[in-house]
Amino acid sequence: MKAWNWQGFFEYLTNTYLFEGALVTLGLTAFSMTAGLILGFVIAVLRMSRFRVLSTAASLYIWLFRGTPLLVQLIIIYTGLPQLGIKLSVIQSTLLGLALCEAAYLSEIVRAGITSVPRGQVNAARAIGMRETQIMRYVIMPQALRLIIPPLGNSVNSVLKTTSIASIISMEELLRRTQVLIQEKFLVLELFVVAAIYYLIMTTAWEFVQRRIEARLGKAYGQSAMTGL
Numbered sequence: 001m002k003a004w005n006w007q008g009f010f011e012y013l014t015n016t017y018l019f020e021g022a023l024v025t026l027g028l029t030a031f032s033m034t035a036g037l038i039l040g041f042v043i044a045v046l047r048m049s050r051f052r053v054l055s056t057a058a059s060l061y062i063w064l065f066r067g068t069p070l071l072v073q074l075i076i077i078y079t080g081l082p083q084l085g086i087k088l089s090v091i092q093s094t095l096l097g098l099a100l101c102e103a104a105y106l107s108e109i110v111r112a113g114i115t116s117v118p119r120g121q122v123n124a125a126r127a128i129g130m131r132e133t134q135i136m137r138y139v140i141m142p143q144a145l146r147l148i149i150p151p152l153g154n155s156v157n158s159v160l161k162t163t164s165i166a167s168i169i170s171m172e173e174l175l176r177r178t179q180v181l182i183q184e185k186f187l188v189l190e191l192f193v194v195a196a197i198y199y200l201i202m203t204t205a206w207e208f209v210q211r212r213i214e215a216r217l218g219k220a221y222g223q224s225a226m227t228g229l
């Protein structure tokens with residue numbers, strides 16, 4: 001029995017079935033980051049609210065989703081909610097679970113960026129008659145982005161790999177499709193190495209994009225300002 005099957009390895013390295021699984025992984029990542037960022041922004045604003053009920057609710061949300069494993073959350077959404085009359089498909093459960101979990105982490109990133117803006121600038125904007133929405137848009141967010149972008153980019157890299165957890169509820173992303181092929185072809189090591197290569201390609205490509213974004217942001221605000229953070 002051969003320890004390594006080179007023919008099988010190269011065959012599945014360019015396999016359409018696995019390539020489509022990688023595209024599903026990218027789609028899950030894009031959706032969860034987009035939805036998570038929108039929801040995370042709302043949670044961050046509520047977390048900083050002067051109303052105790054709102055800030056407490058936001059804090060509980062963050063505590064709950066950051067304190068429990070995503071795997072458990074997905075299982076509860078997919079197998080637990082139907083017992084309450086809420087039945088979601090595999091893809092709906094995956095998208096909901098990833099977005100809710102990611103929102104808890106991204107909200108803290110957004111909140112850290114917002115609170116980094118000096119209060120004096122906010123008070124000055126109020127003094128000249130700017131509305132709260134205008135202050136957020138023109139004063140706070142342009143400066144907060146300098147702190148938000150780097151950890152946000154790291155979160156994308158993390159979610160690319162975290163999507164593999166969805167295979168536990170039969171979401172046909174890259175890892176799940178790899179497991180299906182292993183059951184059919186019995187090329188365990190070869191197929192897992194192929195999957196690892198796919199993940200490496202995706203995360204490396206994103207790191208390149210992230211560096212370009214950060215470099216462009218550095219030019220927009222001045223390199224000295226970026227290095228002074």
